[in-house]
Amino acid sequence: MIGPQDVLDAAALLAGVAEPTPVQRSRALSDLVGVDVWLKCENLQRAGSFKIRGAYVRMSRLSPEEKARGVVAASAGNHAQGVALAAGLLGIDAVVFMPVDAALPKIAATRGYGAHVELVGTSVDEALVSAREHAERTGAVLIHPFDHPDIDAGQGTVALEVLDQVPDVGTVVVPVGGGGLAAGITAALHDRPDVRVVGVQAARAAAYPASLAAGRPLRAPELRTMADGIAVGLPGDVPFEVLASHRVPVRTVSEEDLSRALLLVAERAKLVVEPSGAAAVAALMADPGAWAGDGRPVVCVLSGGNIDPLVLLRVVRHGLASAGRYLHVHVRVEDAPGALAGLLQDVAAMGGNVMHVAHTRTGGDLALSEVAIDLQIETKGPEHCGTLLHGLRSAGYTIREA
Incomplete structure (x- = not known):
C-alpha cells in the first residue's frame, strides 16, 4: 500500500523531469455543474500524458x-x-x-x-x-x-500539484484504466479525507465497478472503446488495493459521452485531448447534478493528449452528431426533374447546411417512381434539428432519421 510519503519521495525524484502542468477553469463545465470546475492539463505534460x-x-x-x-x-x-x-x-x-x-x-x-x-x-x-x-x-x-508501487507513487504527484493550484478542491475526477493514476492520487490525498476521488471508466472497457463490488480484480467482459488509453482488461493488484481500501467509486461513461466531452474540451477549452483523457469531463457532462456536493471546486484530470488526427476527426464528427449538430436523414421523393434541387432549397431555407448527399434510384424498398436521398446536414443544435424535421415533414417529404 503506497502512502503520502511515497508520493512526496517520488516528487523529489521528478524535479526537473516532469513539468508541473497548468490548471484551467472551464466556465462551460462550471455553469453546467454549479461549482467551479478546473481542468488539470496532463495532456500538456512531456510525452503528452502523465505517464x-x-x-x-x-x-x-x-x-x-x-x-x-x-x-x-x-x-x-x-x-x-x-x-x-x-x-x-x-x-x-x-x-x-x-x-x-x-x-x-x-x-x-x-x-x-x-x-x-x-x-x-x-x-x-x-x-x-x-x-x-x-x-x-x-x-x-x-x-x-x-x-x-513506484509507478503509482509517481502518478500520484499530479495530486500534489492540484493541492497547490486549487487549495480548496473538493473532488478530483480521474480516468481509470489499470488504476495507477487514481491510486496514486488517492494515496497522495490520504491525509486530506475532505477531498474525494472519483474514477471514471469507459462503459465498454470497465473492469473496476464489478471488481470493487466483488472485492477482487475481475476481468472486463469487453474492451471495445475509442478510449484506448484506459482500455485495460484487468485491474492491477497494487492500484486495486488502494482504491478498494479507500472506497473510491468508479463511474462509467458511454462512447457518446466521451465524444461529446472531447468536443467540448476542444471547442470551449481550446485543448486537444485523447478520448481517455476526456473521461473525467464526460462523467460531469453525463450527470451534472452529481458533483456540486459541498460547493467546493471539482478538478478533472485530462490524462493525455496523444490522439491520432484521423481518430480525432472521427470522434469530433461523432461528438457533433451526439450533440445534435449533425442531422442524418433518409428522404424519399418522386423521381422527377428538380426534385433533389427542391429538397436542397427547402433545407437551405430553414438554415440547414448540407454536408453530403447520396442519391439512389434503385432499391428493393423503392417504388418505380421514387428515389432515395440521404442527407447529412450541419445544424445549430438539437432544437434546430427538430425544426428541420418538422419543416420537411410539413412540406410533404417522407423522412426517416438515419
Whole structure:
C-alpha cells in the first residue's frame, strides 16, 4: 500500500523531469455543474500524458545491473512514450510492445524517443503477455504500466500539484484504466479525507465497478472503446488495493459521452485531448447534478493528449452528431426533374447546411417512381434539428432519421 510519503519521495525524484502542468477553469463545465470546475492539463505534460511521472520514478530506482539489462514495457501508447522518454533520460535501452492497431502517432513518437517497438496482439493485455515473455527470455526489467508501487507513487504527484493550484478542491475526477493514476492520487490525498476521488471508466472497457463490488480484480467482459488509453482488461493488484481500501467509486461513461466531452474540451477549452483523457469531463457532462456536493471546486484530470488526427476527426464528427449538430436523414421523393434541387432549397431555407448527399434510384424498398436521398446536414443544435424535421415533414417529404 503506497502512502503520502511515497508520493512526496517520488516528487523529489521528478524535479526537473516532469513539468508541473497548468490548471484551467472551464466556465462551460462550471455553469453546467454549479461549482467551479478546473481542468488539470496532463495532456500538456512531456510525452503528452502523465505517464512519464511513474515511468521515470520506477526506472530511476533500478540498480546499475538492472539498468544494464534494459527495460521492456507494454502499452497502447502513453505508457510506451513515458517509458521511452524516461529510458532516454536515464541511458537505458527500452523495448516496447504495442497492439497492432495502436495509433500511428503514438508508435512514431515512441520510436522517436529511442525505444524499439514491437507490434503484437489486439490489446494492451496481449501486448503485456509478450512483454513478460521478453523479460523472461532476456532478463530485461518489466516496467508495468500501473501495477507497481513506484509507478503509482509517481502518478500520484499530479495530486500534489492540484493541492497547490486549487487549495480548496473538493473532488478530483480521474480516468481509470489499470488504476495507477487514481491510486496514486488517492494515496497522495490520504491525509486530506475532505477531498474525494472519483474514477471514471469507459462503459465498454470497465473492469473496476464489478471488481470493487466483488472485492477482487475481475476481468472486463469487453474492451471495445475509442478510449484506448484506459482500455485495460484487468485491474492491477497494487492500484486495486488502494482504491478498494479507500472506497473510491468508479463511474462509467458511454462512447457518446466521451465524444461529446472531447468536443467540448476542444471547442470551449481550446485543448486537444485523447478520448481517455476526456473521461473525467464526460462523467460531469453525463450527470451534472452529481458533483456540486459541498460547493467546493471539482478538478478533472485530462490524462493525455496523444490522439491520432484521423481518430480525432472521427470522434469530433461523432461528438457533433451526439450533440445534435449533425442531422442524418433518409428522404424519399418522386423521381422527377428538380426534385433533389427542391429538397436542397427547402433545407437551405430553414438554415440547414448540407454536408453530403447520396442519391439512389434503385432499391428493393423503392417504388418505380421514387428515389432515395440521404442527407447529412450541419445544424445549430438539437432544437434546430427538430425544426428541420418538422419543416420537411410539413412540406410533404417522407423522412426517416438515419
